Amino acid sequence: MQPILSVRGVSKTYASGHRALKTVDLEIAKGEIFALLGPNGAGKTTLISIICGIVTPSSGTITVDGHDAIAEPRAARMKIGLVPQELSVDMFETVLATTRYSRRLFGRAGHDAYIDEVLRDLSLWDKRNSKIMELSGGMKRRVLIAKALAHEPDILFLDEPTAGVDVSLRRDMWKLVKRLREKGTTIILTTHYIEEAEEMADRVGVINKGELLLVEDKAALMKKLGKREMDIALVEPMATIPAELDEWHLTLTDEGERLRYTFDAQAERTGIPSLLRKLGELGIAFKDLDTSKSSLEDIFVDLVERRDEEQAA
Numbered sequence: 001m002q003p004i005l006s007v008r009g010v011s012k013t014y015a016s017g018h019r020a021l022k023t024v025d026l027e028i029a030k031g032e033i034f035a036l037l038g039p040n041g042a043g044k045t046t047l048i049s050i051i052c053g054i055v056t057p058s059s060g061t062i063t064v065d066g067h068d069a070i071a072e073p074r075a076a077r078m079k080i081g082l083v084p085q086e087l088s089v090d091m092f093e094t095v096l097a098t099t100r101y102s103r104r105l106f107g108r109a110g111h112d113a114y115i116d117e118v119l120r121d122l123s124l125w126d127k128r129n130s131k132i133m134e135l136s137g138g139m140k141r142r143v144l145i146a147k148a149l150a151h152e153p154d155i156l157f158l159d160e161p162t163a164g165v166d167v168s169l170r171r172d173m174w175k176l177v178k179r180l181r182e183k184g185t186t187i188i189l190t191t192h193y194i195e196e197a198e199e200m201a202d203r204v205g206v207i208n209k210g211e212l213l214l215v216e217d218k219a220a221l222m223k224k225l226g227k228r229e230m231d232i233a234l235v236e237p238m239a240t241i242p243a244e245l246d247e248w249h250l251t252l253t254d255e256g257e258r259l260r261y262t263f264d265a266q267a268e269r270t271g272i273p274s275l276l277r278k279l280g281e282l283g284i285a286f287k288d289l290d291t292s293k294s295s296l297e298d299i300f301v302d303l304v305e306r307r308d309e310e311q312a313a
């Protein structure tokens with residue numbers, strides 16, 4: 001993988017003494033969509049702010065397309081467009097003027113044709129002479145993206161792009177992000193929404209309490225999503241699983257009250273009929289069967305809880 005962005009050993013302790021980021025290592029490939037998924041306060045904005053040169057890290061290095069973000073902050077920042085969470089625009093300006101202004105801030109010359117293209121791509125062209133305060137919430141978000149793209153960055157950061165946005169707008173935003181990627185922009189987004197990571201990302205990173213718990217291809221995560229669990233509620237609790245059941249790799253839960261079987265829902269043979277037959281042969285009676293699908297949400301909750309338990313131990 002040829003990384004366009006490398007984050008190595010980056011940590012952050014704020015002046016308050018709060019350790020917002022433990023040691024984070026992350027590489028982003030050119031042209032990918034990477035979703036950083038985590039609950040409130042996980043450290044997502046802190047990490048983005050460090051990469052964008054807004055917050056100074058306590059340790060570590062960041063390289064943006066070959067430029068060291070600390071030694072060459074301007075060159076590194078030039079490669080990056082940042083769409084912040086908060087609306088930070090002059091409400092009395094027009095869409096066109098504010099986007100051009102963002103371009104000039106980076107010392108880029110006019111090149112109106114590029115700005116026009118960005119506004120067209122974002123469906124803002126018809127509104128180019130409207131004042132920002134006259135726009136709907138969704139359109140205002142598009143203006144933030146236009147401003148972030150105005151200086152022709154290679155990497156676009158979207159901090160919670162759809163927080164507080166309704167479902168149809170969220171889908172619009174997803175389409176738009178995919179279109180930007182088709183044009184060659186590398187996209188890193190933060191989100192609380194697992195559905196959003198599932199829908200958009202090529203890879204997903206899960207962050208909690210300043211720690212990057214997992215970075216995985218979405219396809220690999222989806223494979224885990226294909227796993228299903230069947231819980232068998234037993235009439236009589238069981239102390240150990242009989243050897244005759246070894247081939248199903250069962251686990252005992254609820255202090256022996258339940259047997260859990262994990263199977264691949266997409267497989268031709270799930271192994272369920274043979275398992276139930278074997279239970280009958282062994283005289284193991286059960287009162288209920290319950291199947292559930294493990295989702296990215298389960299994986300996420302499981303990861304976060306496991307890590308919390310480890311830390312408490």
Ligand SMILES: Nc1ncnc2c1ncn2[C@@H]1O[C@H](COP(=O)(O)OP(=O)(O)OP(=O)(O)O)[C@@H](O)[C@H]1O
Pocket residue numbers: 014015016018019020038039040041042043044045046047
């Ligand atoms: N300037 C600051 N000084 C002290 N603590 C801070 C500062 N900025 C953020 N924090 C703390 O660092 C932690 C991580 O915050 P951060 O904003 O990076 O999280 P986040 O994952 O982006 O959360 P959210 O999803 O709510 O935006 C939080 O506990 C936050 O209160």
